[in-house]
Structure formats: structure tokens, C-alpha cells
Amino acid sequence: MRARTRARWRDGRGWLVVYGAGEPVRVPVEIAASYRARTRGLLGRDGVTGALLLTPANSIHTVGMRIPIDVAYLDRHLRVLAVRTMRPGRLGLPRLRSRHVLEAEAGAMRGWGVETGARVEVEPEEETGRRAGAR
Numbered sequence: 025m026r027a028r029t030r031a032r033w034r035d036g037r038g039w040l041v042v043y044g045a046g047e048p049v050r051v052p053v054e055i056a057a058s059y060r061a062r063t064r065g066l067l068g069r070d071g072v073t074g075a076l077l078l079t080p081a082n083s084i085h086t087v088g089m090r091i092p093i094d095v096a097y098l099d100r101h102l103r104v105l106a107v108r109t110m111r112p113g114r115l116g117l118p119r120l121r122s123r124h125v126l127e128a129e130a131g132a133m134r135g136w137g138v139e140t141g142a143r144v145e146v147e148p149e150e151e152t153g154r155r156a157g158a159r
Contacts, residue, residue: 033057033079038148040075040126044137051136053077053126053146065127066093072129077146081125083118086110092130096138097122104142107133 033055040053052074056062062078067088078084084095089112097105097119105122109130126138138144 033077033146034148035061036148038146040077040136041145041147042136042138042142043144044139044142046137049136051075051128055079055146055148066091072127075126075128075132077124077126079124082120082122083116084110084125084127085115086112087115089113094126094128094130094133094138096126096133098124098126098144102144102146104138104140104144106140107138 035058036055038053038055040051042049042051054072054074054076056065056076056078062081065078065084066072066076068090070090072093082097086093092109092111094107094109095116096107099105099121100123102124105119108116110116126133126144128136133139
């Protein structure tokens, strides 16, 4: 399955499929595509099940967060450019080629195989017989 690079994402839920060194791993993902959803992100949460995809985004901050998080910067083809762990109260520097940012609880991405060079896909839940974000 080819990564959706021209899709117009919508807020919702789905699956993150990680193609790393081993077998593909499927992880629940929340998609934050609207300005409001991206602005809220993980603020005020004590944890997250799976991952949060911020799109479009090329940087994040952890000001006001309660937990440390893993952050993966993705290019337009959903290839991982960099992975960082950030403590609460930090500002992340913008990544030049980043178009999307994945967030998860600290340590989770290592277990999923999310590392520099890995490729991911996002499979949004279907809405009324049609995938969210598909044109």
C-alpha cells in the first residue's frame, strides 16, 4: 500500500502502520488535522493510547504537558526524518522537510520500530463508506 501524500486529512481516528526493520506494526492513531485539534494536541492529558498525528506540522512544544513524549518528524512521503524524546516544558525546533509530526508516550516509538528512515502509513477509519481524508 502506498503512503497517501496528496490526501486531505480530517480529524479522526485510524491506524498507524510502521514499516521498520521487522514485521509491520499497527498502532491506534488519532489524527489532528484542524487548527483547533493541532493546537490542543496532547495538552492536559495524563497519557495517550497509541499515537497522535499532527498534520500539517513541522515543529511542536511540550509547554503545559504533563508527560514526556516521543516525537517523530515525517516528510511528505511519511518517512521518518528524526525521532526525539521531549520532557514537559520544552520547545522543539522546526524541521525543514517535516510535513507531519507523530507524538506518543516516551519510549513507545522504539517498541514500534519508529526510527530515522522508517516509513509509516496512516489508515483513517472509514466514514460513510469512504475513507477520511481521501478525495
